[in-house]
Amino acid sequence: MRRLGFTPDIRFTSADFDVIRGIVRENLGVAMVPALALGIDRSITMRRLRTHGPRRKVLAVHRATDPDPLVPAAVAVIHEAAHEFVVWTTEAFAVRLDSTLAMTPAGPASPR
Known part of the structure; x- marks a missing residue:
């Protein structure tokens, strides 16, 4: 500075x-x-200090051959929690977030 x-x-x-x-x-x-x-x-x-900041991706990594039915369920729950956090944050601070950086991507299909 x-x-x-x-x-x-x-x-x-x-x-x-x-x-x-x-x-x-x-x-x-x-x-x-x-x-x-x-x-x-x-x-x-x-x-905000700047409108285009660094973007963070959070990934769930698991074996594709893992037959555990809890894996896709856990990923779906984590995605929903992230989405709810963004909604709560924008409502709590009464701000509009037009940036795609503040949005959660479309989540996985619901577990069957």
Whole structure:
């Protein structure tokens, strides 16, 4: 940041996201945290740093020959949980996420 002409004045450090949110809520500073660290606090304003960030793929890897019927059921449940998390997050923070990065892809077919 120094090469861009800005040197932050760091007064607080913490690895505890509750403490970080409290510092921001009391107007003692600003913070950069991952979205999962935000919690639900409508007194804190969230801003994205950029619209096109890194994309993460989460994969379930298993043997194709595995006859265990719980494998496709587990994958379906994980996919549903991811989708519900995106829905909950967008509703909790009252934001619209137009980016495909914030959406879950179509999941596997339901287990038979």
